[in-house]
Amino acid sequence: MCVGCGPDHPTGLHVTVTAGEGLTVSGSFTVTDDHQGAPGLAHGGILSLAFDEVLGSLIWLIGEPAVTGHLETSYRRPVPVGTTLYIGAAIDRVDGRKIYMSASGRENAVDGPVSVTASAVFVVVPATHFVEHGRAVAPSELSEAAAKVAEVNP
Numbered sequence: 001m002c003v004g005c006g007p008d009h010p011t012g013l014h015v016t017v018t019a020g021e022g023l024t025v026s027g028s029f030t031v032t033d034d035h036q037g038a039p040g041l042a043h044g045g046i047l048s049l050a051f052d053e054v055l056g057s058l059i060w061l062i063g064e065p066a067v068t069g070h071l072e073t074s075y076r077r078p079v080p081v082g083t084t085l086y087i088g089a090a091i092d093r094v095d096g097r098k099i100y101m102s103a104s105g106r107e108n109a110v111d112g113p114v115s116v117t118a119s120a121v122f123v124v125v126p127a128t129h130f131v132e133h134g135r136a137v138a139p140s141e142l143s144e145a146a147a148k149v150a151e152v153n154p
């Protein structure tokens, strides 16, 4: 039910992500009427969510739980409803618990015009972060997340 990636979320972004070379991932999502801000255009906050999701996926490559500390988004072109945004993201450097990342999103093709760029600092946290700070969750929810780590990064 993740609003970014959950396949069963009725109005979520349904972002899909694939690991690339080195510490990179590529993701995509299609902007629907559920993601609209101004008539016919994607809401900027929704686009920011898409970047949080794709950037967040990078943590599965290094196998350490981390959360978004800082996320900065630049909107360079309006993104019409119906667009598929192709987002490439990379870990630029790691400094202690801080993971510096960047990403860019292109319109309708991996080499399409750049619509949005973003940079972020994720901060590594203990796995207990999610148990201590979240609402009570069924153990299966956490084990499904842990299984996702194993699937990507055996």
Ligand SMILES: CCCCC/C=C\C/C=C\C/C=C\C/C=C\CCCC(=O)SCCNC(=O)CCNC(=O)[C@H](O)C(C)(C)COP(=O)(O)OP(=O)(O)OC[C@H]1O[C@@H](n2cnc3c(N)ncnc32)[C@H](O)[C@@H]1OP(=O)(O)O
Binding pocket: 052, 053, 056, 057, 063, 064, 065, 066, 067, 068, 069, 070, 096, 097, 098, 121, 123, 124, 125, 127, 130, 142, 145, 146, 149
């Ligand atoms: C491998 C096993 C995995 C098992 C996992 C199990 C379950 C996982 C379950 C689910 C995960 C699944 C998916 C997640 C995917 C998508 C979600 C997208 C990501 C998000 O949507 S996630 C939600 C939004 N996010 C938050 O909800 C964060 C709230 N916040 C905090 O929880 C704290 O605020 C925290 C932890 C950030 C820091 O707190 P803290 O006390 O631990 O850290 P501290 O202050 O000691 O800082 C240590 C160093 O980070 C620097 N630093 C700190 N804050 C910074 C900032 N904001 N910007 C830049 N740098 C910052 C300091 O400057 C210092 O740097 P230095 O060491 O150089 O001095």
